[in-house]
Every structure is written in structure tokens, then in C-alpha cells.
Amino acid sequence: MTIGIADIGVYLPRLRLSREAIASAHAWAMPTLKSRATGSLATANWDEDSVTMAHEAARRIEGQFDSLHVCSTSLPFADRSHASLLLEALQQPAGTATQDSRASLRAATSPLLASLRKASAGDLLVAAEKRRAKPASIEEISYGDAAVAVLTGNDALLAEFVDGDTLATDFVDHYRSTGADFDYGFEERWIREEGYLKNLVAVIPALLQRNNIEPDQVARLVLNSTARIRASVAKATGLSNAETALAADTAVGDAGSAAPLLGLAESLEQAEDGDLILLVGFGQGCDAMLLRATGRKTRTFSDALDAGVDDDNYLRYLSHRELIAMDWGKRAERDVRTAQSAYYRQRDQVSGFVGGKCSVCGTVQFPRTRACVNPECRAFDTQEPYPFADLTGTVKSYTEDWQAFSPAPPLVYGNVGFDGGANILMQFTDTDAGETAVGDSVDMHFRIKDIDRARGFRRYFWKAIKERGAPSG
Amino acid sequence: MRPVAEGIRDKVAVIGMGCSAFGERWDMSAADLMVEAFTEALADAGIGRDDIDAAWLGVFFDEQNIGKSAIPLSNALRLNNIPVTRVENLCATGTEAFRGAVYAVASGAADIALAVGVEKLKDTGFAGLPERTNGTFEDLWLPNSTAPGAFAQLASAYSHKHGVSMNDLRRAMAHVSVKSHDNALKNPKAHLRRKITSEQVLNAPPVAYPLGVLDCCGVSDGAACAIVARPEIARKLGKADIVGVKSVQLSISNGVESGHSSWDGAHTATTRRAAAKAYAEAGITDPAKELGMIEVHDCFSVTELVVMEDLGLSEAGRATTDILDGRYDAAGQIPCQIDGGLKCFGHPIGASGLRMLYEVYLQLLSRADDRNLDNVEFGLTHNLGGIPNRNVASISILGALSP
Missing domain, CATH: 3.40.47.10 (Thiolase/Chalcone synthase)
Incomplete structure (x- = not known):
């Protein structure tokens, strides 16, 4: 039975920081960054991390899954299953197989290759990356934030799996120790010559040959690398007709373990029926997958790309990534310790945004409590679970609060009304001052609620974002 | 709405009131402020401290003031081991203390009762009100408004x-x-x-x-208090106009x-x-x-x-x-x-x-x-x-x- 890519979903955070803004800020110390100051980087809001971005990518997937992989080198917890958290945020059955895959830029391609080789349909792999880099480093002006979800399947495929190979080598082009803030990288020229070129030359020709495919039949090469290295690899492996350029290189930045899948999403928008795509993940070896496009189109990459907003506020970027210690005032000292027992017993409400619907009067409500909120009803124990995550609300009232602690002031919040009777006082995110109005339609998004610095914990809830409609142009 | 109960109209008289100056009372503790309001009220009422049968203390922020319980009021005024109750009901706290004292008198359980409200807000080290919790579950989802x-x-x-x-x-x-x-x-x-x-x-x-x-009110230190009594006690005290x-x-x-x-x-x-x-x-x-x-x-x-x-x-x-x-x-x-x-x-x-x-x-x-x-x-x-x-x-x- 054919196995392949059944669906792919891309999430890019809203702000696209100009690389020129980064280079300009560092021109006094690192004038050579100017040579890399082309394009922009997709940069996450303070309340986004690899988990929330993975959630956004995963919710763009249509179709059922029975196994969930969260793939990232930048997950917030060293010991806590992010896949279990994501599963509950997605409100999928607890019997779903869950796995975190991490600690290599092949975090996504290795489990994907394994699924495809085993012809395992219904595997959802979600790669997400929000990596921190030292100010003025090459990593800083290169790394972008993104999340991509891929669902394997047998039917209505975007691309069929042809064959694949893997290679493990302890090639330490860069590393990040447990608990370390930043990557430590070695010289770029060595990485290209000894790493990319030699590793891929060891894998790609053999893979093609085994499948009786001439190198010039490959239409596209997707590889987590710079565009230059990708072109060099294509040349060295004889992929003379392969498109190697990716818009994501300049518009998103290097999305780490999510980069191969991001490149795949972009390629699937361009590919014609029958096009061969060579998908390669590089990181202490490589995973190579040969895919044949079916001609079925997706616009998930373009939609995500078009939803961006240009940004040149480098200081805000530093603050969102906690690279400068802003003085947020004493309100930031508020203790946000989480009572895990309280969270656990009500986690479907918190992580999944599942409220209630009264079986007597039909009123929908959040939170879900023992007694119905409808003043005409007030019946006890009549609440059926009712999900709010995919609902659209309407802003009834709001404020932009400059006194409240928020790492992205002002803290915008308001009362949001929902069809069916619910009103919820909600925080808004990705919302600038002056942008909100009563009557706005808002969508619900899973975000970081609070970060408990004293205890190294973070908790999540849902926030409202104004529906901005189709991007113009 | 159900009809109002018999109610308390004119069952209780206010026989004395006091109020401290409000403001940034850097040199005054909550206890000092309670004394300032109370001594004014006691003189106004024309009674002795030991004539008070019961007292209510209203204070909101545990974290910034005098902690829990009603003991701080009993201590500050050196009350005569009478029953004192601490109440808290957000910004209605002072009125809640008044309500307790008034109901005690209206019920006949006390002849004379005292209500004191106090807040020492200017020990936080910043402008505006201190932060507070909404509870273990609500804090998981309510905005930090x-x-x-x-x-x-x-x-x-x-x-x-x-x-x-x-x-x-x-x-x-x-x-x-x-x-x-x-x-x-x-x-x-x-x-x-x-x-x-x-x-x-x-x-x-x-x-x-x-x-x-x-558009915002002052964040201040201060205390206020009321002494309430049965109407006949107010009359016995010889007050010309009785509230x-x-x-x-x-x-x-x-x-x-x-x-x-x-x-x-x-x-x-x-x-x-x-x-x-x-x-x-x-x-x-x-x-x-x-x-x-x-x-x-x-x-x-x-x-x-x-x-x-x-x-x-x-x-x-x-x-x-x-x-x-x-x-x-x-x-x-x-x-x-x-x-x-x-x-x-x-x-x-x-x-x-x-x-x-x-x-x-x-x-x-x-x-x-x-x-x-x-x-x-x-x-x-x-x-x-x-x-x-x-x-x-x-x-x-x-x-x-x-x-």
C-alpha cells in the first residue's frame, strides 16, 4: 500500500524581524553582519514556545492520527512529555501514542523516515523551534521560529514515499549542552566540506541508484542548510535539475529541526504531479527521503508567510527572548506558582479550553462548573463538555492595560461573547495598542499564560487574537 | 425579586464616628491609624471603651497589613476581651464591618458595637494596588488584570x-x-x-x-470607624440630633x-x-x-x-x-x-x-x-x-x- 504525506500544516509567528535591523544594531561591533542582512526572521511572541507553535501547526492538519511526535531541540522542559501536553491541548484521545523527539536537528526527519519506512499511516509529527542565540552571533541573524506538522497516510496524498536512507555520524558542527542557553558552533567552511558534502554524497547517490533514478530527474532538494550549501550539495550529487532555492531561507530563517519540513511544505506548493522531491535532514548524520509529488496542492506555507507583519524592533525581540533584563516593575514579582493538583483536575478546561453546555437549557459557558450560569436555569450537574478552542468570539469590551505586568505591554484583555450564551474575560495576544474595537471577531489560540521563574515552570491557556481576514497583496 | 425582609430601618443609631487623615502616612502603622480613627469616634460618642459589646474589623490585603484574624484590632485598641470579628469583602470591606456591627445591635445581641476599617497600602513599595490571587483554578485562566x-x-x-x-x-x-x-x-x-x-x-x-x-483614585493609608447603638442609648446619651x-x-x-x-x-x-x-x-x-x-x-x-x-x-x-x-x-x-x-x-x-x-x-x-x-x-x-x-x-x- 502506498504511504506518504497526507497533510502538512505550517505555522509562522506573526512578527517578521528585519535582519537589517539586527545588523544595524550590531554595526558598531560586528560590521560583517551586514553581509547577512537580507530578508527577515519569523520571531515568536513572548508567549509562544515550541509547544504553542506546535499546537498551531497541528491544528492546521486535517485527518485523524493515532500517534503524535513532538520534534524540537528547543522544548521548554527537560522532563515533561510535551506530546502529552499537546495531545490534551488538541483534545485528542488519551490512547494516542505520544513521543518527544529532540536533541538533534534530525529530530523531525528521523521519526518521519521511520514512519514512512514502516508504512505507518496516521502518524502526526510536529516539529517546532524557537531557539535563542547570542546577540551579534551568526546564529541570531540566521535562526527563525516556525512549526510544521506532517501527517502520514495512505490516501489522498500530497506526496508518496519512494524510498529513504539514514546515516549517523558524530559530526559536531554545533551543539548545545543540557541547560545551556546557546549553541556553540564550529567553522562554517569545515561544516560545509566535511559535514554536508561528505555526508550527503555518501547517501544521496546510492539512494537514487537503488531506485533507478537518475540524479537529473530530481526536481527539488530540500535540506536544512543555507541556500549556498544546498546548491553545493546539489552540484556535488549531480542533481543538475533540482530547484534548491527556498523562500523560507530569507523570509523565515533557519527553523532548525523544523526546517526540512518547512522546506517540504514550500516545495509541495510548487511541485507538479510526479515531481521527485529529495527531503534531507542534516544533524550528526542525515536522513534522506525520496518523495514523489501527487500534484495535490496546499497553500499552508504561503498562508503562513502572508500572515506576517514586518518588524524592525530589535530591542523588543531581545526582550521577548529574554536576552535583555527589562525592568517590568514590581508587579512582575507576582507569584505564579501552579497548584498541579488543581491544574490536573481541571486541565481539559485549561489546556483544551473545554467549557460546558447545559443539558437542560443549552447555555454554553466557561468555566464549566457544577451549577449552570444561565440566571434563568442554575441547574446543578447538567454540564456536558463543550469545546471553545475552534469558536469565534465577539469583543464586548476591552482595555489596553499599561499597569498590568506583561512582557508585551500593554496587556490587552476584554470580555468576549460567544454564540450560545458564554461570556469570557480573555487576554488578547499578538495585538498592538489601538488595534482592538468592540465588535471585533476573535479566534482562540493556545499560548503561554505565565512563566514561573522561581520554579522553572510555565503554564498555558487560551488567548484571543483578532481575525484580521485574508492578508492583502 | 422577593420583597425585602422587615429590615433594620431606624433600629440602630450611629452615635460616634472617626476618620483618620488619608494619604501617604509613612510614619503611621495600621494600628496607629486605627487608634487615630477610634479615639475621635469614642470622644464623639461620649462613651467609655468598655461600653462596647462587640467589634468588627474590616481589612482587605492580608499581605500588606496586619495579617489575618481580628486580633490586631483588639490589640491596637486594648479592647476588653470582647468578641471581635474580622471581615473581608473586597472594596466593600469597610461597609461589611459596619453591617456586622449594625446587625449585632439590631438583633439585640449588642447594645453598642464598633466597626473599624483600615488599610495600610503604602508599604508595598510601588504605586497602585498590590497583586492578589483569584484562587488556584481561576489564576490558571483569568487575565492578570x-x-x-x-x-x-x-x-x-x-x-x-x-x-x-x-x-x-x-x-x-x-x-x-x-x-x-x-x-x-x-x-x-x-x-x-x-x-x-x-x-x-x-x-x-x-x-x-x-x-x-x-481617572484613578488615590491609593492611600487610612482608617475610619463607627460606633453604633440602640436608639434609646443614643437618646440617653443626650444627643440632640441622632443619625x-x-x-x-x-x-x-x-x-x-x-x-x-x-x-x-x-x-x-x-x-x-x-x-x-x-x-x-x-x-x-x-x-x-x-x-x-x-x-x-x-x-x-x-x-x-x-x-x-x-x-x-x-x-x-x-x-x-x-x-x-x-x-x-x-x-x-x-x-x-x-x-x-x-x-x-x-x-x-x-x-x-x-x-x-x-x-x-x-x-x-x-x-x-x-x-x-x-x-x-x-x-x-x-x-x-x-x-x-x-x-x-x-x-x-x-x-x-x-x-
Whole structure:
């Protein structure tokens, strides 16, 4: 039975920081960054991390899954299953197989290759990356934030799996120790010559040959690398007709373990029926997958790309990534310790945004409590679970609060009304001052609620974002 | 609504009141402030400390004040091992203490009872109110709102509901603040005593849209207290004019405003409920005509504006016009915040309800010096604790004791 890519979903955070803004800020110390100051980087809001971005990518997937992989080198917890958290945020059955895959830029391609080789349909792999880099480093002006979800399947495929190979080598082009803030990288020229070129030359020709495919039949090469290295690899492996350029290189930045899948999403928008795509993940070896496009189109990459907003506020970027210690005032000292027992017993409400619907009067409500909120009803124990995550609300009232602690002031919040009777006082995110109005339609998004610095914990809830409609142009 | 119970009208007399100066009382502890208010009230009542049968202490922030329990009041005043109860009900805390004392006397359980409210807010080290928790579950999902932000939302909803432009609304809100500053000039105990202009209010630094700094009340230290007694005790004390308690009512949110779409975000439902009960208990049928003065919970300018409608004093959608016409100014039909209000007298939370009652008491006895109003038959106080979504509203009405 054919196995392949059944669906792919891309999430890019809203702000696209100009690389020129980064280079300009560092021109006094690192004038050579100017040579890399082309394009922009997709940069996450303070309340986004690899988990929330993975959630956004995963919710763009249509179709059922029975196994969930969260793939990232930048997950917030060293010991806590992010896949279990994501599963509950997605409100999928607890019997779903869950796995975190991490600690290599092949975090996504290795489990994907394994699924495809085993012809395992219904595997959802979600790669997400929000990596921190030292100010003025090459990593800083290169790394972008993104999340991509891929669902394997047998039917209505975007691309069929042809064959694949893997290679493990302890090639330490860069590393990040447990608990370390930043990557430590070695010289770029060595990485290209000894790493990319030699590793891929060891894998790609053999893979093609085994499948009786001439190198010039490959239409596209997707590889987590710079565009230059990708072109060099294509040349060295004889992929003379392969498109190697990716818009994501300049518009998103290097999305780490999510980069191969991001490149795949972009390629699937361009590919014609029958096009061969060579998908390669590089990181202490490589995973190579040969895919044949079916001609079925997706616009998930373009939609995500078009939803961006240009940004040149480098200081805000530093603050969102906690690279400068802003003085947020004493309100930031508020203790946000989480009572895990309280969270656990009500986690479907918190992580999944599942409220209630009264079986007597039909009123929908959040939170879900023992007694119905409808003043005409007030019946006890009549609440059926009712999900709010995919609902659209309407802003009834709001404020932009400059006194409240928020790492992205002002803290915008308001009362949001929902069809069916619910009103919820909600925080808004990705919302600038002056942008909100009563009557706005808002969508619900899973975000970081609070970060408990004293205890190294973070908790999540849902926030409202104004529906901005189709991007113009 | 069910008919009001028999009620407490004229079953209790206020025989003495005291109020500390409000403000940044850097040299005073909460205990010191309680003593300041209490000694004034005790002298006013003309009784001895040991004549008090029971006491109630209202204090809000555990974290900034004197901790839990009622012991700090008993300690500060060296009370005679009488029963003392600590109460807390957000910004209605002071009124809640008053309610406890009044009910004790009305029930016959006490002949003379004391209510003290106190708050020491200026030990936090920053401006505005301290942070507080909403509970282990609510903290998982409720926004980290502030008091100004929570109340500021009234403005956008009110503007939308009544078709009042934000500019017109903000001009009326500015007038609310200007009026209270004017009034406070005549009050030596007020925290903020300086004249301001509407332009200053409108151009002040933003706090929470559309509120600026001058739309917000003072954050102050202070204490206030009341001594209440059975009417015959008041008469025995030889008091010529006796102030009687006409009504004390509370109304508490039950989650409808925060969870049900029937709430429009533009009014405070509990104020309406408490007002209806209070008017009935006090025997007031036309509050706009019968109330000679009001002290309302002007934590923020927009709160006062909205509350004018919730109290039934302005018609729906007319508060902006009434305010700009001066209806609630010192010389207007219903003077509001004649003592400066929370805005300028200040807002030490646990004391505020009793501070309002103190002004009504002074006015009823014509002891308010430069601020004395003519023809005050009834005076109303109103607190709104919490946020518009979930709150505690309290209303008290005082008037000359009827025989």
C-alpha cells in the first residue's frame, strides 16, 4: 500500500524581524553582519514556545492520527512529555501514542523516515523551534521560529514515499549542552566540506541508484542548510535539475529541526504531479527521503508567510527572548506558582479550553462548573463538555492595560461573547495598542499564560487574537 | 425579586464616628491609624471603651497589613476581651464591618458595637494596588488584570451600548475627576488636595485605555470607624440630633456577569440589585429627589459615571450629559463625593466604606464645615468591590433617626 504525506500544516509567528535591523544594531561591533542582512526572521511572541507553535501547526492538519511526535531541540522542559501536553491541548484521545523527539536537528526527519519506512499511516509529527542565540552571533541573524506538522497516510496524498536512507555520524558542527542557553558552533567552511558534502554524497547517490533514478530527474532538494550549501550539495550529487532555492531561507530563517519540513511544505506548493522531491535532514548524520509529488496542492506555507507583519524592533525581540533584563516593575514579582493538583483536575478546561453546555437549557459557558450560569436555569450537574478552542468570539469590551505586568505591554484583555450564551474575560495576544474595537471577531489560540521563574515552570491557556481576514497583496 | 425582609430601618443609631487623615502616612502603622480613627469616634460618642459589646474589623490585603484574624484590632485598641470579628469583602470591606456591627445591635445581641476599617497600602513599595490571587483554578485562566484595567472596560462597552462617542465619554469622565478635586479642596483630611483641569485629565499618562492617571483614585493609608447603638442609648446619651441607619444592603455577583452573555459589560448588575433593596428598606421611593448627597465608589472616573445610572439617578445613556451639566457637582441637584471621594479623599480599601459613612454622618449633623450641604435628609454610600465581572456591591443609607 502506498504511504506518504497526507497533510502538512505550517505555522509562522506573526512578527517578521528585519535582519537589517539586527545588523544595524550590531554595526558598531560586528560590521560583517551586514553581509547577512537580507530578508527577515519569523520571531515568536513572548508567549509562544515550541509547544504553542506546535499546537498551531497541528491544528492546521486535517485527518485523524493515532500517534503524535513532538520534534524540537528547543522544548521548554527537560522532563515533561510535551506530546502529552499537546495531545490534551488538541483534545485528542488519551490512547494516542505520544513521543518527544529532540536533541538533534534530525529530530523531525528521523521519526518521519521511520514512519514512512514502516508504512505507518496516521502518524502526526510536529516539529517546532524557537531557539535563542547570542546577540551579534551568526546564529541570531540566521535562526527563525516556525512549526510544521506532517501527517502520514495512505490516501489522498500530497506526496508518496519512494524510498529513504539514514546515516549517523558524530559530526559536531554545533551543539548545545543540557541547560545551556546557546549553541556553540564550529567553522562554517569545515561544516560545509566535511559535514554536508561528505555526508550527503555518501547517501544521496546510492539512494537514487537503488531506485533507478537518475540524479537529473530530481526536481527539488530540500535540506536544512543555507541556500549556498544546498546548491553545493546539489552540484556535488549531480542533481543538475533540482530547484534548491527556498523562500523560507530569507523570509523565515533557519527553523532548525523544523526546517526540512518547512522546506517540504514550500516545495509541495510548487511541485507538479510526479515531481521527485529529495527531503534531507542534516544533524550528526542525515536522513534522506525520496518523495514523489501527487500534484495535490496546499497553500499552508504561503498562508503562513502572508500572515506576517514586518518588524524592525530589535530591542523588543531581545526582550521577548529574554536576552535583555527589562525592568517590568514590581508587579512582575507576582507569584505564579501552579497548584498541579488543581491544574490536573481541571486541565481539559485549561489546556483544551473545554467549557460546558447545559443539558437542560443549552447555555454554553466557561468555566464549566457544577451549577449552570444561565440566571434563568442554575441547574446543578447538567454540564456536558463543550469545546471553545475552534469558536469565534465577539469583543464586548476591552482595555489596553499599561499597569498590568506583561512582557508585551500593554496587556490587552476584554470580555468576549460567544454564540450560545458564554461570556469570557480573555487576554488578547499578538495585538498592538489601538488595534482592538468592540465588535471585533476573535479566534482562540493556545499560548503561554505565565512563566514561573522561581520554579522553572510555565503554564498555558487560551488567548484571543483578532481575525484580521485574508492578508492583502 | 422577593420583597425585602422587615429590615433594620431606624433600629440602630450611629452615635460616634472617626476618620483618620488619608494619604501617604509613612510614619503611621495600621494600628496607629486605627487608634487615630477610634479615639475621635469614642470622644464623639461620649462613651467609655468598655461600653462596647462587640467589634468588627474590616481589612482587605492580608499581605500588606496586619495579617489575618481580628486580633490586631483588639490589640491596637486594648479592647476588653470582647468578641471581635474580622471581615473581608473586597472594596466593600469597610461597609461589611459596619453591617456586622449594625446587625449585632439590631438583633439585640449588642447594645453598642464598633466597626473599624483600615488599610495600610503604602508599604508595598510601588504605586497602585498590590497583586492578589483569584484562587488556584481561576489564576490558571483569568487575565492578570489590574483594577484600572478591569474597570476601564466599562468605557468601551458603555460607549458601544449607548452610542456615546469615546471623546464625549472621556470628557464626562474628566469632569468626574475635576469635580472631586474641587470638592477635596475643602477637606483637610483628604489625600489629594489640588485643583485640576479637564485638559490635565485628558492628557495624563495612560494607565488602562481609556483611563489615564487622573481617572484613578488615590491609593492611600487610612482608617475610619463607627460606633453604633440602640436608639434609646443614643437618646440617653443626650444627643440632640441622632443619625439613624436606614439601610445596609449587599449584592454579590453569582457568575452571570463573568460567564453569561446576557451581561452587556456596561453596567454593574449588583449595584442595581443592592440599590433597589436599599431604597425599599429605607422607604425611599424617588431617590433622585430624596437623596441629598451620595458617596459612591469612584475607584475610577468611569465607575462613578456608570454607577449614576445603576443607582437610578441618571436615566440609561444620560449619565454623561448629567455629569457635564453639573448635576452631581457640589452645587448640583445631587452632590456626589462632596468629601473628595475615593478619587481625592483616598482609598484605603478596608476603610473606604466607613469613610463614606463618616461624611454622610457629618453632613447630616451639619458638621462638615466648609463642605456643609443644605437640606440633606438622606445620604447614600456605595461600594463596588472586585471588578465589573465579579463584584460585591454595598449600599448604606443614613438619615435623621425617626422616632
